[in-house]
Amino acid sequence: RFGFIFSIYSFQIYAAAVQKLTIKSSTSLNHHGGFVPANAYDGNYNTHYSVKDGAVEGNFLKLYLEQAYSIGEVKMICRIGFNARMINTEVRVYSTKSGEIAVASCGKITGR
8 A cells, every 4th residue: 555654553462372472572574663573562652663654565574483383373463553554464373483384364444
């Protein structure tokens, strides 16, 4: 979605057994200024991750977990008033055990 800054205040990942998982590192294609990927999961609602304006297409935010888990739930919280910017965001799960291999798509945010 060109022309918008994509912002995430909080990103949380839960195992199938309702256990909050630890994110050890992160990376993205195009973060905006000081709105770095680590802000998406630092637990501080005064910080957030954001994509450069006009650089949303093809962007990604990768979060690396400390170990392999069975993912049961992913929660994303955006800034108030910016919900529409999250439409069509897709959450994917990859394994990094033998390179980076797609495991599943958790679905897209539809706004419904």
